[in-house]
Amino acid sequence: MADFSNDPTRTGFFAPQRFEADVYDCEVIGKVPSDISGAFVRVGGEWFYPPKFEDDAILNSDGYISMFRFRNGRVDYKGRWIRTQRFEKNLAAGRQLYGYYRNPYTDDPEVRDPARPHLRTVSNTAPIAHAGKLFSLKEDGLPHRIDPRTLETIGPYDFDGQWKSQTFTAHPKIDPVTGEMIALGYQATGLATDDLFVYTIDAAGKVKREVRLKVPYVSVIHDMAITQKHVLIPFGGYVTSRERLESGKIHWGWDASKPSYIGVLPRDGDAKDVRWFKGPERCMMHVFNAYDDGRKIVLYAPFFESNFFPFFPPIDGSPWDASKARAYVRRITIDLSSRADTWKEEILWPFPVQDLGRVDTRFMSLETRYGFTGYADPERPFDEARAGNVRGRVTNCYGRFDFATGRLSTYFAGPTHSLQECCFVPRKGSREEGDGYLIGVASNFAEMRSELVIADAQRLEEGDIARVILPFRSSAQIHGIWVPEEEMTFA
Numbered sequence: 106m107a108d109f110s111n112d113p114t115r116t117g118f119f120a121p122q123r124f125e126a127d128v129y130d131c132e133v134i135g136k137v138p139s140d141i142s143g144a145f146v147r148v149g150g151e152w153f154y155p156p157k158f159e160d161d162a163i164l165n166s167d168g169y170i171s172m173f174r175f176r177n178g179r180v181d182y183k184g185r186w187i188r189t190q191r192f193e194k195n196l197a198a199g200r201q202l203y204g205y206y207r208n209p210y211t212d213d214p215e216v217r218d219p220a221r222p223h224l225r226t227v228s229n230t231a232p233i234a235h236a237g238k239l240f241s242l243k244e245d246g247l248p249h250r251i252d253p254r255t256l257e258t259i260g261p262y263d264f265d266g267q268w269k270s271q272t273f274t275a276h277p278k279i280d281p282v283t284g285e286m287i288a289l290g291y292q293a294t295g296l297a298t299d300d301l302f303v304y305t306i307d308a309a310g311k312v313k314r315e316v317r318l319k320v321p322y323v324s325v326i327h328d329m330a331i332t333q334k335h336v337l338i339p340f341g342g343y344v345t346s347r348e349r350l351e352s353g354k355i356h357w358g359w360d361a362s363k364p365s366y367i368g369v370l371p372r373d374g375d376a377k378d379v380r381w382f383k384g385p386e387r388c389m390m391h392v393f394n395a396y397d398d399g400r401k402i403v404l405y406a407p408f409f410e411s412n413f414f415p416f417f418p419p420i421d422g423s424p425w426d427a428s429k430a431r432a433y434v435r436r437i438t439i440d441l442s443s444r445a446d447t448w449k450e451e452i453l454w455p456f457p458v459q460d461l462g463r464v465d466t467r468f469m470s471l472e473t474r475y476g477f478t479g480y481a482d483p484e485r486p487f488d489e490a491r492a493g494n495v496r497g498r499v500t501n502c503y504g505r506f507d508f509a510t511g512r513l514s515t516y517f518a519g520p521t522h523s524l525q526e527c528c529f530v531p532r533k534g535s536r537e538e539g540d541g542y543l544i545g546v547a548s549n550f551a552e553m554r555s556e557l558v559i560a561d562a563q564r565l566e567e568g569d570i571a572r573v574i575l576p577f578r579s580s581a582q583i584h585g586i587w588v589p590e591e592e593m594t595f596a
C-alpha cells in the first residue's frame with residue numbers, strides 16, 4: 106500500500122475533497138463591484154482516486170473546473186470534475202487504472218494504449234475561451250469542450266477534424282487585434298516524437314494555417330508567446346525517450362547539460378523560416394508576454410534557473426536542488442538582425458516570484474508595461490501558529506511589476522493566506538493598460554477555506570475591495586482566465 110502521509114497533495118489544505126459544488130450568492134466581505142460582469146474560470150487537478158505511485162506528479166491528478174460567476178455585484182460558485190475518458194473508466198472500475206504522469210506503459214492492461222497516449226489525458230491545466238466556446242486544456246491531449254452554463258464536459262474537440270496533432274498546448278495565445286488563436290501541439294504524432302505542429306485558428310474558430318516543425322530535442326513545451334509577427338516557442342532541460350517510458354519511469358527527467366531554446370517562427374512563415382535561439386540551462390515554463398521592437402523581439406518571462414519539479418528527477422541521479430528552483434522576472438531580447446543564435450537576458454527584480462505571470466490580455470502580443478504575479482514577501486509575517494496546515498512555499502503577495510519604471514506595487518493577502526495564480530479583469534469601458542481589477546483565490550489556512558480576493562489593480566497597496574468566501578477548501582487551481590459577459594453565454 107502506498108504511503109501518502111507526507112504528501113502535500115493528499116493531506117492538509119490540499120487534500121482531495123472529491124465533491125462537486127454549487128454555491129449561490131456567495132458570502133462576501135466588502136462589496137463586489139457591480140461593473141464586474143462575466144466569469145473567472147479556473148482549472149486544476151485533484152486526485153479522485155489516489156495515484157498508483159507515491160512519487161507520481163500532482164500534474165497527473167484528475168481535472169476539475171470551477172467558476173466564479175459575477176453578475177450585478179453577486180457571485181455564484183460552481184465546480185465540476187472534467188469527465189475525461191480516463192475519469193469515466195476509473196469511476197466505472199472504482200479505482201485508479203492509470204500509472205505515472207504521461208507514461209501509458211505503467212497503466213493497467215485493460216486501459217494500456219501507448220499508441221494513443223492522448224486518450225489518457227486528465228485535462229487539468231488551463232481553461233481557454235475562444236469563438237464562444239469554453240475548453241479545458243492539458244498539453245498531452247486534445248481540448249475538452251465544456252458547457253459554460255453547467256460546466257459539464259461535452260468531450261474532446263479537434264476543430265471539426267482540422268486539428269491534426271494528438272496534443273494541444275495548455276497555453277494558446279489569443280491575438281487581441283485579429284481575434285486569432287495561435288496554438289501548438291508537441292509530441293504531435295505520438296509518445297516522445299519530435300514533431301511540433303503550430304496552428305492559427307481564426308476568430309470564428311476555424312483552423313486556417315498549419316506549420317509542421319521538428320524540435321532540436323524532445324522536451325516540455327509548456328507555454329508559448331506571440332507578437333504581431335512571430336510565434337515564440339521556449340523550452341529546456343526536460344528530456345524523455347521511448348526507452349525511458351518503456352522502462353516504466355515518469356515521463357520527464359532533467360538533463361542539466363541540455364541548452365534551453367527559444368524557437369522563433371514568423372506567423373506567416375513556414376517550417377524553413379523557424380530559427381532556434383540557444384541559451385544556458387533554464388527551466389522555461391511560463392511567459393508574461395512578448396512584442397516586436399523593430400528587428401528585435403522582447404519577451405518578458407518568469408523562467409526558473411533550473412528544474413522546478415522535484416517529481417521529474419535529474420537523469421544523472423543527483424538530488425533535486427531546491428535552491429535553483431526559483432523563478433525571476435526576466436526580460437529577454439532576441440535580435441533578429443544578428444546572425445548569432447543567442448539572446449540577451451536581464452533579471453529585472455532581484456527576488457524570486459511565482460512563475461505564473463499574467464498581463465492585461467488586451468495587450469497580448471503588443472508592447473506591455475505591466476506584469477502581474479505572486480511572490481513571497483519575507484517582510485510580511487506569516488502567522489505559523491494560526492496557519493498550522495501549511496506545507497511548501499507561501500505566496501502572500503500579488504505584485505504589479507512595472508517593466509517601464511522598475512516600480513513594484515503590492516497587494517498583501519494576510520498573515521494566514523497563500524495566493525494562487527492571479528488574473529486581470531479590465532474595467533468596463535476602459536482601454537488603458539492595467540485599468541481594472543486583480544483577482545485570485547487565496548488559501549486561508551487558519552479558517553481552512555478558500556477566498557476569492559478582488560483588488561483594484563491600480564491601487565494594490567490599499568488591499569482588497571471584496572473577498573468572496575467559500576465555506577470549504579476549493580479544488581486547487583493551476584490556471585484561470587477571465588471571460589467577459591459578452592464573450593460567452595453563461596446560465
Ligand SMILES: [Fe+2]
Pocket residue numbers: 230231275276327391584
Ligand atoms: Fe501552465
